Amino acid sequence: MTTSLRRAAVLGGNRIPFARQFGAYAEASNQDMLTAALDGLVARYHLGGEQVGEVVAGAVIKHSRDFNLTRESVLGSALSPSTPAYDIQQACGTGLEAAILVSNKIKLGQIESGIAGGVDTSSDAPIAVSEKLRKKLLKVNRAKGAKNQLLALTDLRPTDFGIASPGNTEPRTGLSMGEHMAQTAKTWGITREAQDELAVASHRNLAASYERGFQDDLVTSFKGLAKDANLRPDSSMEKLATLKPAFGKGENATMTAGNSTPLTDGASVVLLGSEEWAAAHGLSVQAWFVDAETAGVDFLHGDEGLLMAPAYAVARLLERNGLALQDFDYYEIHEAFASTVLATLKAWEDEDFCKNRLGRTEALGSIDRTKLNVNGSSLAAGHPFAATGGRIVASLAKQLHEKGPGSRGLISICAAGGLGVVAILEGA
Amino acid sequence: MAFDYGKFVQGGIGKQLATALGLPRPTRLRRHDPKGSLVPGAVYVTGHGDAKVAHRVSAWLERAGVPIATSPSTSVAALVLDMSEIETPADLETLRAAVAPTLKTIQPTGRVIVIGRPVEEATSVAQGAARRAIEGIVRSIGKEMRAGGTANTVLVADGAEDAVEAPLRFLLSGRSAYVDAQVFHVATPVAPVEDPSDWAKPLEGKVAVVTGAARGIGAAIADVLARDGATVVCVDIPAAGGPLVEVANRLGGSALQLDVTADDAGAKIVEHTVSRHGGFDIVVHNAGITRDKLLVNMDADRWDSVLQVNLLSILRMNEALVPAINDGGHIVNVASIAGIAGNRGQTNYGASKAGVIGMTSLLAADPTIVAKGITVNAVAPGFIETEMTAKVPLATREIGRLMNSISQGGLPIDVAETIGFFSWDASRGVTGNTVRVCGQMMMGA
Numbered sequence: 001m002t003t004s005l006r007r008a009a010v011l012g013g014n015r016i017p018f019a020r021q022f023g024a025y026a027e028a029s030n031q032d033m034l035t036a037a038l039d040g041l042v043a044r045y046h047l048g049g050e051q052v053g054e055v056v057a058g059a060v061i062k063h064s065r066d067f068n069l070t071r072e073s074v075l076g077s078a079l080s081p082s083t084p085a086y087d088i089q090q091a092c093g094t095g096l097e098a099a100i101l102v103s104n105k106i107k108l109g110q111i112e113s114g115i116a117g118g119v120d121t122s123s124d125a126p127i128a129v130s131e132k133l134r135k136k137l138l139k140v141n142r143a144k145g146a147k148n149q150l151l152a153l154t155d156l157r158p159t160d161f162g163i164a165s166p167g168n169t170e171p172r173t174g175l176s177m178g179e180h181m182a183q184t185a186k187t188w189g190i191t192r193e194a195q196d197e198l199a200v201a202s203h204r205n206l207a208a209s210y211e212r213g214f215q216d217d218l219v220t221s222f223k224g225l226a227k228d229a230n231l232r233p234d235s236s237m238e239k240l241a242t243l244k245p246a247f248g249k250g251e252n253a254t255m256t257a258g259n260s261t262p263l264t265d266g267a268s269v270v271l272l273g274s275e276e277w278a279a280a281h282g283l284s285v286q287a288w289f290v291d292a293e294t295a296g297v298d299f300l301h302g303d304e305g306l307l308m309a310p311a312y313a314v315a316r317l318l319e320r321n322g323l324a325l326q327d328f329d330y331y332e333i334h335e336a337f338a339s340t341v342l343a344t345l346k347a348w349e350d351e352d353f354c355k356n357r358l359g360r361t362e363a364l365g366s367i368d369r370t371k372l373n374v375n376g377s378s379l380a381a382g383h384p385f386a387a388t389g390g391r392i393v394a395s396l397a398k399q400l401h402e403k404g405p406g407s408r409g410l411i412s413i414c415a416a417g418g419l420g421v422v423a424i425l426e427g428a
Numbered sequence: 429m430a431f432d433y434g435k436f437v438q439g440g441i442g443k444q445l446a447t448a449l450g451l452p453r454p455t456r457l458r459r460h461d462p463k464g465s466l467v468p469g470a471v472y473v474t475g476h477g478d479a480k481v482a483h484r485v486s487a488w489l490e491r492a493g494v495p496i497a498t499s500p501s502t503s504v505a506a507l508v509l510d511m512s513e514i515e516t517p518a519d520l521e522t523l524r525a526a527v528a529p530t531l532k533t534i535q536p537t538g539r540v541i542v543i544g545r546p547v548e549e550a551t552s553v554a555q556g557a558a559r560r561a562i563e564g565i566v567r568s569i570g571k572e573m574r575a576g577g578t579a580n581t582v583l584v585a586d587g588a589e590d591a592v593e594a595p596l597r598f599l600l601s602g603r604s605a606y607v608d609a610q611v612f613h614v615a616t617p618v619a620p621v622e623d624p625s626d627w628a629k630p631l632e633g634k635v636a637v638v639t640g641a642a643r644g645i646g647a648a649i650a651d652v653l654a655r656d657g658a659t660v661v662c663v664d665i666p667a668a669g670g671p672l673v674e675v676a677n678r679l680g681g682s683a684l685q686l687d688v689t690a691d692d693a694g695a696k697i698v699e700h701t702v703s704r705h706g707g708f709d710i711v712v713h714n715a716g717i718t719r720d721k722l723l724v725n726m727d728a729d730r731w732d733s734v735l736q737v738n739l740l741s742i743l744r745m746n747e748a749l750v751p752a753i754n755d756g757g758h759i760v761n762v763a764s765i766a767g768i769a770g771n772r773g774q775t776n777y778g779a780s781k782a783g784v785i786g787m788t789s790l791l792a793a794d795p796t797i798v799a800k801g802i803t804v805n806a807v808a809p810g811f812i813e814t815e816m817t818a819k820v821p822l823a824t825r826e827i828g829r830l831m832n833s834i835s836q837g838g839l840p841i842d843v844a845e846t847i848g849f850f851s852w853d854a855s856r857g858v859t860g861n862t863v864r865v866c867g868q869m870m871m872g873a
């Protein structure tokens with residue numbers, strides 16, 4: 001069978017405002033939040049009772065009971081219960097990867113429409129018992145008869161009772177993501193000032209986007225929260241300068257709570273579809289989902305930074321599409337940390353890096369910084385891991401639609417495990 | 429929990445106390461039941477002279493399967509009295525003779541509906557006086573009726589008899605539960621009067637836009653319009669998005685987050701309805717706010733924000749909505765009793781709501797509107813039980829509840845039902861009206 005590919009359209013999106021850990025969504029589960037994000041999308045695009053081709057979403061931190069999180073959320077939403085769904089997980093790349101999967105199926109003609117998304121809670125996180133205790137408890141469970149069970153119980157020691165709550169530490173290095181990033185920031189000589197500047201711009205841009213009503217059809221209030229709780233419209237270099245470093249040591253300790261993303265709760269979803277499906281539903285195409293690429297870097301044995309994978313993925317994506325780094329109207333580089341964005345930009349400007357690591361003949365070059373994260377990014381909005389991709393795709397698609405047909409946008413998202421997920425959208 | 433007088437006097441000690449002290453005990457009002465009958469008993473139809481309008485009404489009731497009575501009895505639930513042919517105040521004796529015995533036996537939540545002719549069309553001074561007298565009589569009857577009964581007047585312009593059925597249907601039904609002592613003006617229809625194929629779904633196939641739909645009266649309007657068959661576009665500010673989504677999804681409509689005061693609000697509504705729903709037939713301007721302060725302390729900000737949201741936004745949005753609304757459609761504005769009677773601390777609100785009433789009658793007569801066959805009407809709610817009024821201090825709230833002929837506050841659905849009636853294509857003879865949904869509140873009456 002030969003199949004000619006058709007185009008996949010980004011039709012719109014919805015997210016709930018992102019809350020700070022233990023804030024407005026302290027009592028909300030991943031399922032609550034993902035359902036709310038879906039319901040907002042359904043209402044905005046009049047999809048009540050509609051059977052959508054597929055819903056793909058995920059969470060980075062998940063309870064074991066949430067094995068079918070996305071399907072359960074669909075069942076609790078206003079979508080038709082006959083809408084299929086599945087979960088994925090690719091750390092902070094989850095949301096964007098979900099959009100790639102949905103768009104690919106649309107391009108192949110396997111589905112007409114789909115919803116991609118992600119959700120994460122740092123407040124309602126699962127708590128695991130210590131590994132020792134878990135093994136002993138399983139043994140108790142296996143033992144036959146009350147007597148044997150009691151016997152197995154006597155095996156428990158007070159020191160077994162530890163609680164392991166998941167943090168964002170790399171399993172193989174034991175280092176937090178911030179500590180990893182501090183190393184990379186040092187390698188690339190990223191200054192505190194440059195990071196703070198990026199953070200201030202993020203807050204100002206996001207605040208301005210709310211101000212001009214840009215977020216009116218991207219965000220739906222939830223549990224009384226109408227805007228991202230982390231947003232500080234009055235953020236300034238002076239205020240950020242007062243913050244103490246949170247990661248790194250000595251004069252290299254440039255990363256603070258102000259230029260790093262805080263732990264956040266939230267959910268986002270994006271509606272994608274074929275051109276025909278969009279027309280039949282009276283929806284205008286915001287952008288075309290052109291192409292995507294993922295990369296992994298060896299941060300363990302090699303000397304690459306944990307969050308540098310997008311630099312590689314973008315190089316490959318540009319190559320495949322015959323584009324230069326400068327051929328874009330907007331750049332969405334996820335601000336895991338301000339230094340992540342700055343290190344990535346520096347790497348692309350660096351001839352040595354581009355030649356030796358990316359295998360190019362010359363540097364990718366620099367970008368026009370006024371085109372970067374024009375509606376704010378994770379430093380201002382917050383970063384509920386799996387929800388960031390959906391936030392970016394929906395907002396970039398809308399921005400490109402405003403710019404007009406043929407405009408181009410680049411998305412770059414770094415993820416734990418040395419992963420990077422990147423994509424190109426084109427305005428419609 | 430807040431003290432609720434109405435519930436308190438329904439049973440136990442409260443009931444004994446109320447009876448002993450002669451305090452009013454509110455009746456449970458008859459409200460619209462989509463599966464129920466139009467009227468719970470017979471309709472006694474009579475009139476003065478040839479009573480030509482009454483004959484039409486009888487024929488219509490017969491077709492609608494409603495039992496008709498020719499004299500008052502305990503099986504009568506409503507009286508329709510055709511006084512359209514009176515010449516002098518002496519003819520009013522017909523009214524006295526018909527209504528007096530009816531009031532003795534009429535069922536609870538009864539209806540007295542008197543049909544007259546517009547005073548302006550009177551051919552003699554005596555006839556004008558007689559016609560106007562009807563309003564005074566009906567208002568007094570409203571105050572004398574017990575057990576949740578209401579009395580209303582329908583004034584039919586000469587030649588507009590075809591359009592009288594819709595207001596009669598509304599007034600006879602439970603939809604008009606809290607509408608009391610009102611005058612409905614029926615004129616030559618702006619577009620052909622069209623009955624729905626099914627009166628259980630009078631708005632089938634219609635698309636309606638409701639502003640301020642996230643809660644309160646707006647949410648009830650959305651519910652009623654959807655129940656009656658319309659697809660509802662629910663509009664509210666982004667901060668109310670969560671509740672707005674709940675309303676939109678429970679009734680299978682869509683949600684549109686915007687501030688009605690934004691310059692492009694009208695254009696955005698048009699864009700949304702045209703692309704998602706292929707256009708719209710009904711617009712309900714319900715979004716409203718209060719910012720109370722005595723005038724001596726009223727700053728420009730409070731003044732302006734209330735006028736912006738309650739009045740100026742409607743004028744601005746209509747510039748985009750009027751050209752786009754489907755021909756034969758309906759615009760309904762939400763005014764307030766405060767716009768009729770005024771209210772201490774509400775000069776800004778009173779101004780905005782009185783402005784809405786003025787706008788309603790002028791827009792209804794606008795040549796573009798008339799050419800498109802659009803009706804424009806307003807409701808003026810009295811005391812309605814919402815989150816807004818739940819915040820009013822207890823004593824004031826109880827006074828609000830009891831200062832009317834039905835001895836209770838109205839419900840958001842009562843306002844919504846009246847708006848639903850204005851939105852029927854059968855109601856095309858009713859335009860430029862402001863109808864109070866107030867249980868004949870004493871304020872401004």
Ligand SMILES: NC(=O)c1ccc[n+]([C@@H]2O[C@H](COP(=O)([O-])OP(=O)(O)OC[C@H]3O[C@@H](n4cnc5c(N)ncnc54)[C@H](O)[C@@H]3O)[C@@H](O)[C@H]2O)c1
Pocket residue numbers: 639640641642643644645646663664665668686687688689714715716717737762763764765808809810811812813814815816817
């Ligand atoms: N409750 C009463 O007794 C009563 C009496 C008379 C008139 N009214 C009128 O009825 C209407 C509804 O009143 P309610 O009691 O339901 O009030 P409410 O405050 O419960 O609801 C009003 C809704 O309008 C929305 N709204 C406010 N400003 C808006 C804006 N700029 N853009 C979009 N939406 C906006 C609000 O978010 C809210 O959802 C108002 O016009 C009010 O003046 C109410």
